[in-house]
Amino acid sequence: MTLKLDRLVRHHAGNPEPTLRGLSFDLPAGTLTALLGRSGAGKSTMLRCVMGLESFESGTLDVDGVQVRGSTECRAAERTHAVALARARLGFVFQSYELFPHLDVLENCVLAQVLTRGLGRARAEDKARGLLVQLGLESRLHAWPSQLSGGQRQRVAIARALALEPRVLLYDEPTSALDPSMKHEVLQTLKRVDATGVTQVVVTHDLQLARGCEHVCVLDHGVVIESGEPEQVLKHPVHESTRTLLASWLEAG
Amino acid sequence: MGSCVSIADVHVVTSSLVVLLAMGQARADDLKWGADAQGGAPYVFEDPTDPNRLVGFEVELAGLLAQRVGQRATLVHGPWANLLELLARGDFDVALNGIEVTAEKRSVVALSHPYFAAAEVLTVRKGDVTAPRSKAQLAGHPVGTLPGSLAERIARDAGAVVRTYDGGQNDLYDDLKVGRIDAVLADEPIAAFYGDLEPSLERVPGDFGVVSYALALRPDDATRLQALDAALDALVADGTLRALYEKWGLWNPQVAALLHDPRLEARGAPLELDRWKAAVGKLPPFLERVRTRYPAMLPLFLEGAALTLATSLLAMALAVLLGVSLALSRRHGPAPLRWLAVAYTEFFRGTPLLIQLTMIYFGLPELGVKLDPFVAGVLALGLNYAAAEAENYRAGLESVPSGQHEAATVLGLSTAQTLRHVIAPQALRIALPPMTNDFIALLKDSSLVSIVTLTELTKTYVNLASSTRDHLGLGVLVAGLYLLLGLPFARLARLAERWFGRHLEKGANA
Numbered sequence: 236m237t238l239k240l241d242r243l244v245r246h247h248a249g250n251p252e253p254t255l256r257g258l259s260f261d262l263p264a265g266t267l268t269a270l271l272g273r274s275g276a277g278k279s280t281m282l283r284c285v286m287g288l289e290s291f292e293s294g295t296l297d298v299d300g301v302q303v304r305g306s307t308e309c310r311a312a313e314r315t316h317a318v319a320l321a322r323a324r325l326g327f328v329f330q331s332y333e334l335f336p337h338l339d340v341l342e343n344c345v346l347a348q349v350l351t352r353g354l355g356r357a358r359a360e361d362k363a364r365g366l367l368v369q370l371g372l373e374s375r376l377h378a379w380p381s382q383l384s385g386g387q388r389q390r391v392a393i394a395r396a397l398a399l400e401p402r403v404l405l406y407d408e409p410t411s412a413l414d415p416s417m418k419h420e421v422l423q424t425l426k427r428v429d430a431t432g433v434t435q436v437v438v439t440h441d442l443q444l445a446r447g448c449e450h451v452c453v454l455d456h457g458v459v460i461e462s463g464e465p466e467q468v469l470k471h472p473v474h475e476s477t478r479t480l481l482a483s484w485l486e487a488g
Numbered sequence: 489m490g491s492c493v494s495i496a497d498v499h500v501v502t503s504s505l506v507v508l509l510a511m512g513q514a515r516a517d518d519l520k521w522g523a524d525a526q527g528g529a530p531y532v533f534e535d536p537t538d539p540n541r542l543v544g545f546e547v548e549l550a551g552l553l554a555q556r557v558g559q560r561a562t563l564v565h566g567p568w569a570n571l572l573e574l575l576a577r578g579d580f581d582v583a584l585n586g587i588e589v590t591a592e593k594r595s596v597v598a599l600s601h602p603y604f605a606a607a608e609v610l611t612v613r614k615g616d617v618t619a620p621r622s623k624a625q626l627a628g629h630p631v632g633t634l635p636g637s638l639a640e641r642i643a644r645d646a647g648a649v650v651r652t653y654d655g656g657q658n659d660l661y662d663d664l665k666v667g668r669i670d671a672v673l674a675d676e677p678i679a680a681f682y683g684d685l686e687p688s689l690e691r692v693p694g695d696f697g698v699v700s701y702a703l704a705l706r707p708d709d710a711t712r713l714q715a716l717d718a719a720l721d722a723l724v725a726d727g728t729l730r731a732l733y734e735k736w737g738l739w740n741p742q743v744a745a746l747l748h749d750p751r752l753e754a755r756g757a758p759l760e761l762d763r764w765k766a767a768v769g770k771l772p773p774f775l776e777r778v779r780t781r782y783p784a785m786l787p788l789f790l791e792g793a794a795l796t797l798a799t800s801l802l803a804m805a806l807a808v809l810l811g812v813s814l815a816l817s818r819r820h821g822p823a824p825l826r827w828l829a830v831a832y833t834e835f836f837r838g839t840p841l842l843i844q845l846t847m848i849y850f851g852l853p854e855l856g857v858k859l860d861p862f863v864a865g866v867l868a869l870g871l872n873y874a875a876a877e878a879e880n881y882r883a884g885l886e887s888v889p890s891g892q893h894e895a896a897t898v899l900g901l902s903t904a905q906t907l908r909h910v911i912a913p914q915a916l917r918i919a920l921p922p923m924t925n926d927f928i929a930l931l932k933d934s935s936l937v938s939i940v941t942l943t944e945l946t947k948t949y950v951n952l953a954s955s956t957r958d959h960l961g962l963g964v965l966v967a968g969l970y971l972l973l974g975l976p977f978a979r980l981a982r983l984a985e986r987w988f989g990r991h992l993e994k995g996a997n998a
Contacts, residue, residue, distance in 0.1 A: 286898050322900055333895035337913045337991050346909060347899035379991040399899065 237264040237434040238285070238403045243294035244305065245280055245457075254280045255291060256457035262403075262436065262450070267429045269445035269465070270438045272454035273480050278438045281454070282407055286327050287318035299324045299402040323351075326396030326404040326433075330412060332388045334380040334395070340367065341376045344395045352399065359398070366394040370424065386417045390424060403434045410441045422447040442484055445469065453477045519559040521550045522575060523585035524568035525943075525951040528657050529681040529764055530736050531586050532563070533955035536767040539785045545736040545760075549603065550584050552728060553703075556719035557712075566941045569636060569654070572597055573850050575704060577858070579941055581712060583704040586675070588638050593704065598713050600703035601720050603729070604738070605746040606676035608639050608696040611683040613664065620648075620671050621692045629670040632660045638699045639673040648673075656954035657682045664689060675699050677738055680761065685769055685957075698742050737761030768957045777961050785952055785962075792948030793969050799865055799934045799944065800973075804927050806870030811877025818878070819885055820903065829878065836875035841936055844868050849940045865937030873930050880922045884915030917988035924981035928974045945969060 239261040246253040254277050262268050272278050283289040285296060293305035298321040306314060334343050344363035348354045354362075367376060370390040380388055389409060396404055409425075410418050422444055429435060429449075437448065445451055445465055452462040455476045461468055472478050523532040523546060532544040542563065554561035564580040571583040575597065587593070589602050610626075612619035620626045627647030633639040635652035643650050651669055653659045660672045661683050672683060673696060683689050703720075705713050723729040724747050733739045737758025744752050771777070817829040836844070845868035852859065859867065888911050896906035935946035943951070949966040953959045986993075 288894055288897065319900070322898060325898070327898040329891060329895060331891060333891040335892070335895070335910055337917075337988070339991075347901060350905050350909065351900035381991055395899070 237299050238262045238436065239297040240281070240285070241295040241297070243281070243284060243291045243296065245277075245284055245289065245291040247280075252456070254457055255284065255294075257294065258454075258458055259294075260452055260459050260462065262434055264402075264434055265429075265432045266450050267425055267435045267448045268437065268450040268452060269448040270436060270452050270454060271440075271445060271480065273476075273483075276454040277457040278454055279407065280457075282327070282405055282438060285405065286325060287322050290314070296321065323399075324402045326399060326401030328389065328392045328396055328404070328406045328409060330407040330409075332380075332392040332412075334388055334391055336380050339377045339379055340372065340383070340391050343380065343391055344398045347395070348398050363394065363398050366397050367391070369427070370394050385413050386420055389413070389421070393424065393428065397428065397431075397433070401433065403436065404428065406435070406437045406439075408439060409437060410439065410444055418443055440484065442469065442481070453480070455480075517559050518562040519550070519554040519557065519582065520562050520564055520580035521554075521582040521584045522564045522566050522571050522580035522941075523550075523583070524571065525565060526656055526947070526954050527568055527585065528954040530677050530738065530760065534788070534952055536764070536956040539788055539952055539956070543760075545732055545738060546584055546586070548732055549723075549729075550582075552723055552732070553716055553719045556722060557715045564941055565943050565947075567939050570850075570939060572704060574941065575706060577850060577853055578706075579861070581705065581709065582716065586701050587704045589700045589702045590638070596707075597704040598707045598709065600705070600713060601717050602700040602702045602746055603720055604733070605698055605700040605742040606738070606740060607698055607742055608642060608673055609676050609679035609683070610692040610694070610696055611661070611664065611672045611674070611679055611689050612670065612692055613667075614688055614690045616670070618670070619692075622694055623696055626671070626673075630668070632663055632669040632672045633674060634660075634678075637675070638697065639675065642697045643673050656950065658954055658957050658959070661686055661689060676740060676742075677736075680737060681764060682957075685765060700742075700746060735759050771958055771961075774961050777958065781956070781958075782961075782965060785965075788948055788952065789945065789966065789969055792943060792945040793973060795942060796931065796934050796945040797973055799862070799869065799937055799942070800927070800931045802866045803869035803873060803934065804930055806866065807873035807877045807926075807930070808923075810870065810874035811881055814874060814878035815881035815885060816907075818882060833875045833878050836872050837879075841868065841872045841933060842939075844872055845936055845939065861937070861940040861942050864940055865934070865942055869930060869934060869937070873926060876926050877923065880919040880926070881915065883922075884917075884919035885911060887918040888914045913988060917985065920981055920985045920988065924978055927977055927981075931974050932970065945973075 241259050242257040243255045243259070244253055244257055245255040258277065258281060270278055280289065284291045290306040292307045295305070296303040301317060301320045301324060303314065303317040303321050335346070338346060341360065341363055344367065345356070345359045348359035348362065349356060364376065367373065370393065372387060372390055372394070375383060375387060380391065383391065409421050413421065418441060425435060425437065426447070437444065439445060446469060448465055450462070451465045451468045452459050453468065453474070453476070454460070460474045461472060461477050468477070469481065472481060525532050525534060525542060527533070530544055531546045532542060535541045535543045547563070550561040550563070564574070566574040566579065568585060571585060571587070574580065575583045587599075589599055593599060610620070612621070620629045620631070623642070623646050626643055629648055630651055631643045631648040632651045632653055633643055634657070635654060640650055640652060653663075657674070657678050660674065663669050664672050665686055665688055674683070679691060683691070703716055705716070729747065730739065730749060733743060734754045734756060735758065737754075737760065739754035741752050744750070772780070814829045814832060817825045821829065845865065848868045849859065849861070849864040892910055892914070893906060896910045901910070935944060937944055938947035945966060949962055953962045956962070
């Protein structure tokens, strides 16, 4: 078990309903999981809560043995400490990548290694270069992010996260900002990372991408309503909401 | 964030600061006397033929008095209107610069025996039939005088429309010449050294009043007052003072009466007055001035420019440091600190720099804080500009999208690391252009420190223009110097901007 959520509750002020209503799931180590759900199902909130960009009120998050409890269930200092420990085991690829525009490709992947892992420059650069080469960016090491294509930017963001050796890597809608012809390339990248043993969670609207994953979870109203292998969940959904969701996606193409 | 200032610049600034502070140090056996060189001839002014030398009958008088009391005369420059405040503050011990003997003055300072007296003289345009020619006729006419002078009160009492001139005695007669005023009422020495030089103007005979000058001291400085009174009496008794006035063309019936001297006629030629007339009577053409006169003035201008630059650089350094702290407090600080930062910005941005400087220099001594003029000037400018800088940095910080903060957070960077490595480099690119603008503005605003006895570039110009009656030519020169001071920084800022924005240039380093 590398990422486990146990009854996470997150209630945004002003909303009548909680966004996460006791969300639980448990992902086996080293798997590639797609997280599906209609807009507003709580996917983004789940990601932000896991990454510590938002706090949840109750429940427990477990990242590779580090437990973070809800904000109403432990002291703030204790929680801040736990969030930092959990974060050190997590990686995150933003939908808009959020590369640092004033740093070149290599430096984007070096900065955090030097600052948060205390690595020497030479070692950090070697590691960054190795990852960037693996992801096919050997000719773009010293380009500015603004000079890259969308797909290249995404791979830099992945390399930046992988450079910190996370146990779990999460993606927010990795195909939404890309040209449809790039979807295949994204899946190839995910599989290549999967081969290294990192647990990956992909929040997506993309059925094609979900089909390529090892595991699929469907979220609705802040809880998991269905999960299993893609073949089973996508072809023979049990839950009514899942069927509606899949139908709407197929319609949209 | 002040990374555009190199170590070498800092060395230059600190070494010039040391020099400036050293210049401000007076020895115990100095007689520190205060005057304004902007007032011009024949009181205290830069010799038009050798502008590095201060001359004037009061310069010589100060020297003679100091010698008598066994001290060395040291001049402290201050604006004429502020001389008594500077005296009270202790910037010098004696104000000696045409301080008129009046009852109101006696209530705030101790006055010595009068050392000079002169008639008030009315000057009008030659052949102007509508011009006022007696005290009674002044009513309703626009009349120029110096602010806070006896002449001003006389003109006011006579019902004239009084215009006062801060800029120097030259301006009075220039405005009369071009018809902005109908007459000038001024002390006789001023008429003799300025009005009489204009062929198109003439004095009006008649009695307009008599003014007398005395030294002003702090009321509690009785011992020094006694010594200086005795020294004055001795200079009168041995004829030194009379000889001084004769040399300057200032011996007149009023001063003869004041000094109880029966000989009304001056002996010998008024050498200094003649020398003055020869030097400034008619300005040579501009190019000739550039060749023959301006080179001698260059050291004075450079000294003024060095002070302007040192003041501005140190004030900007202070403004940048404080501005960064304010902007960060406002964005990341706890609520009370945020309010404090907002209040600071609103106060210093919303009140005039002149008032802030006056409060710091003349007001703080009331609370027991007496600052060196240079320190006060840098502090006032720095505190004021910090408000503007804080807003620049706030704009810069807010220009960086929140996603950048989140990206740094998930990578595990601390708040400080995020600011230093992710936010600051991007914010600085936005903050740099207005920052450059502010520095150029600061360079010009630094001319305000002249009110606290510092002769920076603008004051140097005003003094020289007044003593050589050359406003236009020297104006071009001083404007050029300001541009030379500002342009390198503008250029440096452009380079820095390009460096911080290099990731946005097309095809760069691809």
